[in-house]
Amino acid sequence: MLDIAEELDRWVEQGRDFAVATVVAVGGSAPRRPGAALAVDADGTAIGSVSGGCVEGAVYELCRQALEDGESVLERFGYSDDDAFAVGLTCGGIIDILVTPVRVGDRVRPVIAAGLKAAASGGATALARIVTGPADLVGRALIVRPHGSDDSGSCKSASYDSGFHGGGSYDSGYYEGGFGAHPELDRTVAAEAGAFLDAGRTGTLEIGEQGSRCGAPLTVLVESSVPPPRMIVFGAIDFASALVRVGKFLNYRVTVCDARPVFATEARFPEADEIVVEWPHRYLERTEVDARTVLCVLTHDAKFDVPLLRLALRLPVAYVGAMGSRRTHLDRNARLREVGVTELELARLRSPIGLDLGARTPEETALSIAAEIVADRRGGTGVPLTGAHTAIHHDATSLPTGRIGSVA
Structure with a gap:
């Protein structure tokens, strides 16, 4: 429900009655994650989605019924072998949906x-x-x-x-x-x-x-x-500009940091949430990071990279990646070992940064970096889905028969 909070908050302010259907748990190849919601007001206006289209019509009617009788209901939808076009998930998944009326006076x-x-x-x-x-x-x-x-x-x-x-x-x-x-x-x-x-x-x-x-x-x-989680991009280069755009698309709060004021400007990075002119390691020492923060080091200059990565690899962040050729990578690792970075800490470093997409342009490289960040976050392998036998969605557990499962 909170994924459509802005729209529903407006409905509350306007005094509208509505019912909201929320995905509680998923199994198999269901298209939406727990928390995804569809809401319907008393006039029949609908916002949000619970299945990407598979069961929206049936859920819409459940919401209308909940508005009438004021009762919450839990409903399970799954794939029908007899009729793939019947109400169900033709992708083969299962979803449990909680429908709750939210009327004035409830x-x-x-x-x-x-x-x-x-x-x-x-x-x-x-x-x-x-x-x-x-x-x-x-x-x-x-x-x-x-x-x-x-x-x-x-x-x-x-x-x-x-x-x-x-x-x-x-x-x-x-x-x-x-x-x-x-x-x-x-x-x-x-x-x-x-x-x-x-x-x-x-x-x-x-x-x-x-x-x-x-x-x-x-x-x-x-x-x-x-x-939103933070993405901090170190190095105000053309590749950084493309990565900022992709980071915003993925709903990160993006900061660009570079010690060179001529490059770290709003004109070059209009979509960044924050631009910081400071030595990278000094900024990282004072800024707030958490377990969802991703750090992308694009400077590939030892005087910036070594003190920055020495600190970054000891922070409890989600991802640390550094740009550079394989030769740069080997040289940088040697310099990091010289300043006391351990092998365990070095194992956290994604370098050369990104997945092997054959990328050449800044935009292709940004896509490669973003793909590695998503794969790391979700537990993906990065291999093509064609011919693979791995799960498409990696962050949902299967639903045991007759009960609700949980999801991380």
Whole structure:
């Protein structure tokens, strides 16, 4: 649902009733990931997608029905061997979809509205909803935010109908809303959802109705919305300009850093979110990075590369790649060893940067680098899918029969 937060936030502001269908779990070659959503308002307007077209019509009708009867429903769609054109996924996958009405006066609306508002404004937030369990709990929600995500740093509770808790705190942040069941359930789910949020994950968890971590009478979907990950491009060269454009296309927040002010200019990099004129290693020492950050070193100049990579390879970032010929790579590795970089640290370095696409132009090279970043992030092999027997989608687990699975 949070993938269409901006549009849904506008619907809330306009006072519209709507129902939202959210992918809970996937199996096989399903086209959309958990968290993908389709929403339908009372006038029949639809936004978003849950399957890329395979089951949209059936899900649309489920949303219309939920708007009428006010009931949440969990529905499974899968491939039909008898009729590939029937309602189902002709790609051979399985998806479980939770349909939730969000009408004015519904007890879940203030919680979902707060989550949509936070996500639409770019803040970090996680929305947890009960998917399976007692009928009166299915669709109930709470949201989790880190401490310091509002002006006061404390819990801001909305007004909820009877049966909802105003909110509370957990170890790493605070939550709003609640399930109206055992109080410990709220705290336990909030803590688990906080861990999902820290990792930027969307998926499911199973938990006891009273918050116990053993047994599995409840399944909870946790959707995380976090600010875009960072891509830092070192070296203001023509290849960097192409990489900035590709990085923005992949929804990275892109910074270009170069010590040479004549090259690091807005005119040369109009699509960059930030341009920094500073020695690369000094900038990396002071800027904030995390486990989703990718570092692309395009300078291929030892005086920049060696101090920069010595630091970069010791940071908990997602990807470190460096441009250069194979000869440059060997020379650079020797220089890095001389300044104390270990073999284990060197093993993290993607150099020469990018996948073997036969790239020559800056745009082709940027595509090669981006392809390696995506493959590294998703666990792909980088080999052609034609003739391969590997899974097309690498970040979803199979669904066991009769129950919801989880996804990283």
